[in-house]
Amino acid sequence: MPPRRVDWTEGVWLNRPVRAEPTPDGGLTVQPGAGSDFWRHTSYGFVHDDGSALLAPLPVGRAVEVDFRLDFTEQFDQAGILVRVDERTWTKAGVEFSDGQPQVGAVVTRELSDWSVAAVPTWAGRLVSVRVSRAGDALTVRARVEGEPWQLVRLAPLAEGVAASAGPFCCSPTRDGLAVRFTAWRQGPADRELHPES
Template sequence: MVQSIEWSSGNWHQQPVRAVEDADGGLSVEPQADSDLWRHTGYGFVHDYAPALLVDFPVGSAVEVDFRLDYAEQFDQAGVLVRVDDRNWVKTGVEISDGQPQIGAVVTNEFSDWSVAPVPQWAGREVTVRVSRVADALIVRARPAGEPWQLVRLAPLDGDAPAAAGPYCCSPSRGGLTVRFSGWRQGPADATLHPPE
């Protein structure tokens, strides 16, 4: 059964500038200016500063996060962070790159690996990102409200590694971003990578 997670149940990996729960149960988060998560590849730097609200993420479970895609500046991003430690983590969600929203994932095992695909039609909509943890992998899916799930990534993750997961956001190029998260849930992992035909 999928169950909602209370915002107060999570622990912050890096504190945001501001996190305010509203009357409708959403959580608005403002990350610090120039916040980011990245290791080495292509850019030659290591950044490990982005607010993420995390709970334990065991094998056999899934985490879903909802947020409104109403940001539009270069590299603004929000979604789900799965974190083992500062050298092993996955962030996935929607990032503004090359002038448009891109669904993608950064898979990091000492070095970061970035994949994206444009989703301009998602702008201004509620988006859900879902990450399932199976024996040796993460299955990442996403969708805008009311549409079918789209497979984003299958990524390796050691089943013996303790991990935590939850909503994150960051703004590598500016300050002043605020992301409103409207839901956070945990339940059983997806049973299969591909849905039955």
């Protein structure tokens, strides 16, 4: 069964953005607050839980996908998918502009945050898709740019018995005025395998 498109009105805002405006083609432009982020302690010593995320339930056996235009160019601008249990248990996955170029990666937080990234300079200005699949006790994170295959970004633990929600998020830790153009939000069945043949 292919993923179904999720209407933006089906989500509930965690930290309502400065603005969220529908686009004529069915997308949603979101401007997060200045200085917003999701992070807990590690290395930097601070706690941020004020990024903007539009969330809907993500039960075991389901997956969520988000598409957005990679138009941002300032340090730590970011967008993708947030999977949230509570303020101490969450995963964010997507693209973050860091050290002068876009980086695909994930932050997994279980009281403390970790961060892994890989540079994707050829993704700049293009349509990016991020997919998080919840199966068993794991989240499988994949990403791709339009016209290219999915690539594995991260495998992270998430207990089967906990309730979680997920959806598009964006943050702007170092500035004001970021506007992320999300073009689609989808939900569907979880991936059956970690390493699919195609």
